[in-house]
Amino acid sequence: MNASEDKLAPEVRSILAAARERSGGEGTLDVDARSFPEAVATAEAAGRVPVVAEVKPTSPTTDGERTDDPVALAREMVAGGATALSVLTEPEHFGGSTENLRRIREAVDVPVLRKDFVVREEQLDVVESDLVLLIARFLDEDDTDSLAALYEAAEERGFQPLVEVHTRAELDRALDVGAEIIGINNRDLGKLEVNLGTFELLAPHVPEDVTLLAESGVASVDDVRRMRAAGADALLIGTAIMDGDVETNTERLTTADAERTNRDSTAEAASTDATAVTDAKTTDTATDTDTR
Numbered sequence: 407m408n409a410s411e412d413k414l415a416p417e418v419r420s421i422l423a424a425a426r427e428r429s430g431g432e433g434t435l436d437v438d439a440r441s442f443p444e445a446v447a448t449a450e451a452a453g454r455v456p457v458v459a460e461v462k463p464t465s466p467t468t469d470g471e472r473t474d475d476p477v478a479l480a481r482e483m484v485a486g487g488a489t490a491l492s493v494l495t496e497p498e499h500f501g502g503s504t505e506n507l508r509r510i511r512e513a514v515d516v517p518v519l520r521k522d523f524v525v526r527e528e529q530l531d532v533v534e535s536d537l538v539l540l541i542a543r544f545l546d547e548d549d550t551d552s553l554a555a556l557y558e559a560a561e562e563r564g565f566q567p568l569v570e571v572h573t574r575a576e577l578d579r580a581l582d583v584g585a586e587i588i589g590i591n592n593r594d595l596g597k598l599e600v601n602l603g604t605f606e607l608l609a610p611h612v613p614e615d616v617t618l619l620a621e622s623g624v625a626s627v628d629d630v631r632r633m634r635a636a637g638a639d640a641l642l643i644g645t646a647i648m649d650g651d652v653e654t655n656t657e658r659l660t661t662a663d664a665e666r667t668n669r670d671s672t673a674e675a676a677s678t679d680a681t682a683v684t685d686a687k688t689t690d691t692a693t694d695t696d697t698r
Contacts, residue, residue, distance in 0.1 A: 414543075415598045417499070421523055424498050426549050430528025430606075437564035439536040440517040442490055442587060443617045446640050449489040454660045455630055458619065459483035460492040460520060460644035461650070463501035479652050480503065480510040484655025490517040492642055495533065503534035511535065519568060525550040527559045537566040542576040543595055557583045561612070570621065577608055581616075588612060589619040589642060602632060609637040630662040 414422065447659045450454040461476050461483070480491055492500030493510050502522070511518045511534070520535035525544055538560050545553040553569070560567040569580040570589045580588050590612075600623035610617050620633040621642040633641055647655045 413596045415596060417598065418595045421496070421499050422544055425496075425523035425525050425529075425544070428529060430526065431529060431531025431533075435531045435534055437534050437536070439564050439566050440515075442517045442537055442566055445476070445489050445517050446617060448639075448662075449487075453663065454487050454489070455634065455663050456489040456640035457487070457647075457656065457660045458490045458492050458642040459486075459488035459641055459647050459656050460494070460521065460642060461506065462492075462494050462521075462644040462648055463525040472579070476506045477509050479648075480514055482651075482653035483647065483656045484514050484516055487655040487660035488516065488656050489640060490537070491643070492518060492521045493535070494524045495520055495581075507533050507535060512615075519552045524556065527551055527556060528562060530556070530560055530565065534689045536566060537568050539570060539589075540567050542573060542579050543570075543572045546579075553579055554583045557585065568619070571608070572604060574608060574611065575694040577611060581613070585616065587617045589621045592620045602629065605633055605638065606636045613635070624659075627658065627662040630659050634663065646665075661664075 432502060437446055437624075446456040461479050463473070463476070476493070480493075483491060491510060491514060493507040494500040495504045495507050496502050497641050500521075507518065507520060517536035519537040520533065521539050523544060524530060524538060524540060528539060540553060540560065542553055544550060545556060551559075557567050557569065566587060567585065568587045569583070569585040570591050571577045571580050571596065573697050574590045577588070577590075590608050592602050592604045593600045594604075600644060602620075602623050605620045609618060617639050618637060619640045619642050620636075620638040624633060624643050625646045630641060641659075643659060646659065649655070
């Protein structure tokens with residue numbers, strides 16, 4: 407174990423160890439990806455918050471397990487307004503599978519992210535998806551490929567790489583390899599603690615032409631608004647959607663901006679009406695005075 411790994415939470419070290427042992431695909435994939443940035447722009451134009459809803463049966467940081475048909479869950483998320491989907495394919499700690507991803511991608515027309523812990527090039531070839539997650543913290547380490555090598559290999563196959571970062575140093579590495587889609591993870595993989603301030607701290611250092619996601623810890627409409635105000639183009643949300651009726655939860659979070667806009671418009675209209683009434687009273691008073 408190297409010094410960097412020693413700082414990881416035990417659960418995360420176990421995930422990384424399992425990822426190193428996982429085999430790759432039999433051939434090199436050629437992916438015809440659905441554009442995630444275009445999907446984000448379409449959602450924005452429609453007045454929705456771009457949300458990547460996560461099909462997550464379980465995880466080391468959540469209690470219980472969802473045993474619903476993952477395809478049914480995915481369809482409900484899309485019906486609730488999800489811009490894209492994230493599908494766990496890590497089997498040992500998250501209950502995911504590549505078969506779930508295949509079925510879901512065939513059943514929906516939105517971009518699908520493969521959420522896994524890919525550490526070597528051949529592991530890219532296990533299943534087709536539109537986006538693939540590359541976690542900067544896990545790469546450039548013993549028995550892993552470099553972030554630069556994996557990023558290039560993913561792009562050569564047609565994937566859209568989503569590079570996940572948690573620190574300024576990791577962000578700089580992501581920008582150095584030319585990452586066009588970056589996710590800032592609010593969860594510290596060392597302590598598994600969540601702090602939305604992480605996104606707020608790093609977001610100002612991300613160029614405008616990068617599609618920026620806020621990951622982890624978004625549990626409420628207020629959290630959505632906070633991350634959007636800090637510069638999030640999209641939000642990756644798992645537990646807050648999976649905990650309950652997924653269509654209702656997705657719709658509630660994807661309409662957060664619309665609710666705020668409606669309230670602002672109502673307040674502005676009320677202010678305008680009040681001003682008009684005041685002006686009318688002033689005019690009437692002036693007229694009465696002139697008449698007398």
